[in-house]
Amino acid sequence: MSRTHIDRAMSSYKKSRIRDIAVRRFLFVVSLTLAGVVLLFLLVGMNSSSELLKETKENSGEINSFNISGLIKSIKLPKHNHLSKMLENRNQLPPRNLDLYPILAKDRIVIVLYVHNRPQYFKLVVDSLSRVSGINETLLVVSHDGYFEEMNKIVEGIKFCQVKQVFAPYSPHIFPDSFPGVSHNDCRDKDSPIEKKCEGSSDQYGNHRSPKIVSLKHHWWWMMNTVWDGLKETTGYSGDILFIEEDHFIFPNAYHNLKILTKLKPTKCPDCYAANLAPSDVKSRGENWDGLIAERMGNVGYAFNRTVWRKIHRKAREFCLFDDYNWDITMWVTVYPSFGGPVYSMRGPRASAVHFGKCGLHQGQGETSACVDNGAVNIKIEEIDKVVNVKPEWGVHVMRDQDGYKAGFRGWGGWGDRRDHQLCLDFAKMYHVRSKTI
Ligand SMILES: *[C@@H]1O[C@H](CO)[C@@H](O)[C@H](O)[C@H]1NC(C)=O
Ligand SMILES: *[C@@H]1O[C@H](CO)[C@@H](O)[C@H](O)[C@H]1NC(C)=O
Ligand SMILES: *[C@@H]1O[C@H](CO)[C@@H](O)[C@H](O)[C@H]1NC(C)=O
Numbered sequence: 001m002s003r004t005h006i007d008r009a010m011s012s013y014k015k016s017r018i019r020d021i022a023v024r025r026f027l028f029v030v031s032l033t034l035a036g037v038v039l040l041f042l043l044v045g046m047n048s049s050s051e052l053l054k055e056t057k058e059n060s061g062e063i064n065s066f067n068i069s070g071l072i073k074s075i076k077l078p079k080h081n082h083l084s085k086m087l088e089n090r091n092q093l094p095p096r097n098l099d100l101y102p103i104l105a106k107d108r109i110v111i112v113l114y115v116h117n118r119p120q121y122f123k124l125v126v127d128s129l130s131r132v133s134g135i136n137e138t139l140l141v142v143s144h145d146g147y148f149e150e151m152n153k154i155v156e157g158i159k160f161c162q163v164k165q166v167f168a169p170y171s172p173h174i175f176p177d178s179f180p181g182v183s184h185n186d187c188r189d190k191d192s193p194i195e196k197k198c199e200g201s202s203d204q205y206g207n208h209r210s211p212k213i214v215s216l217k218h219h220w221w222w223m224m225n226t227v228w229d230g231l232k233e234t235t236g237y238s239g240d241i242l243f244i245e246e247d248h249f250i251f252p253n254a255y256h257n258l259k260i261l262t263k264l265k266p267t268k269c270p271d272c273y274a275a276n277l278a279p280s281d282v283k284s285r286g287e288n289w290d291g292l293i294a295e296r297m298g299n300v301g302y303a304f305n306r307t308v309w310r311k312i313h314r315k316a317r318e319f320c321l322f323d324d325y326n327w328d329i330t331m332w333v334t335v336y337p338s339f340g341g342p343v344y345s346m347r348g349p350r351a352s353a354v355h356f357g358k359c360g361l362h363q364g365q366g367e368t369s370a371c372v373d374n375g376a377v378n379i380k381i382e383e384i385d386k387v388v389n390v391k392p393e394w395g396v397h398v399m400r401d402q403d404g405y406k407a408g409f410r411g412w413g414g415w416g417d418r419r420d421h422q423l424c425l426d427f428a429k430m431y432h433v434r435s436k437t438i
Contacts, residue, residue: 075426075433077170083147084174087167091226095139095164095233096156104162105137109239109258109303112227114143114219115246119150121357122246130160133386134255141166141227145219146173164233168222170423172211179419180218181211203416204323213325214420220327221319222427228309229431240275242303247357250277250301251385254352258303260390261292265346268396269294273308273336274345277301277353280404286350292390294344295399297336299328301353302345311339313428320424324411337407344398348390354379 080088113129115122129135140163142155147167155165168174175181187193187200187208200208227234227241234241240262244250254277261275272294279286280298287293312319318334319327336343356379415421 075429076422077426077430078175078179078423080169081175081178084169087147087169087174091166091169093164095162097159097162100159101136101162104139107239107259108138109242109255109262110139110141110227110234110237111135111242111244111255112141112143112223113244113246114145114223115151116145116215116219117148117151118246118357119148119154122151122154124356125244125246125248125250126154126158128250130158131252132250132255133252134259135161138162138255139164139233141231141233143219143223143227144168145171145215164231166223166226166231168219170222170427171219172215180214180423201416201418203413204410205413207413207416209417209420210414213414214417217325217327217330217415218420218424218427221424224309224312225427225431228306228313238306240303240305242277242301244277244301244353245299245355247355248278248300249354249356249379251352251381253385253387253389254301256388257348257352257390258301260388260392261346261348262303262305264292264392268292269344269346269398271342271398272344272346273297273311273339274302274304276303276345276347278351278355279347280345280402282355284351285354286348289349289397290391291349291394292346292396293349293399294346294396296402296404297331297343297345298347300355316425316428320421320428322411323413323415325414326412329405329409329412330415332405333407333409333411346396350384350389352385 078084111129113125129140138161140158140161142163142165144151144165144167152165155163170180172180172182177183179186183199185199187196187198187202189208190202190206191198191200191208193200193202202208240258242258258275258277265272265275269292274297276298278298278300279293280296282298282300312331312335315335315338318338319330322330322334324330324333
């Protein structure tokens, strides 16, 4: 063998050794990384499942929380009919107007508008929203109780921001002849289940359920669970969500005001869980002071974040078992007092939203007793309502000991049927169990 040959052989041997070492080192690094990743997955998995267990444990006292199969069996959502299945599928559709507004702002506040069937009001609300400055940077979710073409048409006309529709698939309005709607064997009014051999448990005043009335509390709870825990669009979203209703007129400055309020809230008012667009006294348009106000939570335009939602969600039993068909009274009497300290909401001194509906909860619900007003509203918007009118340098005035529903009130009834209690509890669990099993 010539010298050059040996050299070449040596060098190729060396090279291949070096390559060998490199390959081994590479493999070592790869397997180390893999082991790390596996470990991480295990840890995360353990973490999330223990969080789930904690959550379900906190939510369901009587269910053995370590028995996941028992938990799954404990959820008996009503059997889908054709329409409810269709709606469930429709809820998976992406938002509209993605072409017009492809990118949402990082610091957006998502808006959820929950509606039933008052198109003449809904039109006005949508019209007011179209003039809200900044709304084009966020997502609007419209949550429907029931399926009504006229309501859909209004949503289809929205062009001023991304908009997503969701429909409560288990609304009594979707089930014409079975629970959660009315079934033929249901007790009515003050029937005795034993004498009449009918189904149902009455409320504390002896009255049986009325599907049209319970639908409101069901819808609110289903919507809350869905927008926080059940939508792709809000998974990982850590901002606040603003909630408004089909008869809340929104002023042009509402969105920018709210952004300031939510930013200031944790430092200015540690006992404030939410921000509000309007005073809790729905007849008031504000005090016009030079200061912010902390007061009891109002139900016109309220916004809070996921941390607060988790606290509410943990009180599912309090919410679902309290015999009052009003979601807001239920919150004031059971959920907020259970937080173990004062619960305030922060707002500006001048309303950025007003409740205008004259048709209340009990009118406009039935086909026979539709509450008709022509939807004409006389809401004067002044220049000051078109621009930001809350100031970060303002102090906070706390309204203590306000009148209103509080812990101890026994409830107005209308929510005594055990099937409603169960459905409500199941709404609180549905996304948690599913995400674990599928
Ligand atoms: C889990 O719960 C189900 C239904 O409640 C029950 O039938 C089953 O025996 C339970 N399993 C265990 C291991 O406790
Ligand atoms: C939103 O509207 C404002 C004012 O009309 C405009 O300047 C801005 O470009 C719009 N943003 C988007 C994302 O459409
Ligand atoms: C959520 O809101 C609460 C109450 O205002 C606040 O203390 C907390 O910091 C907020 N969390 C996030 C992540 O913004």
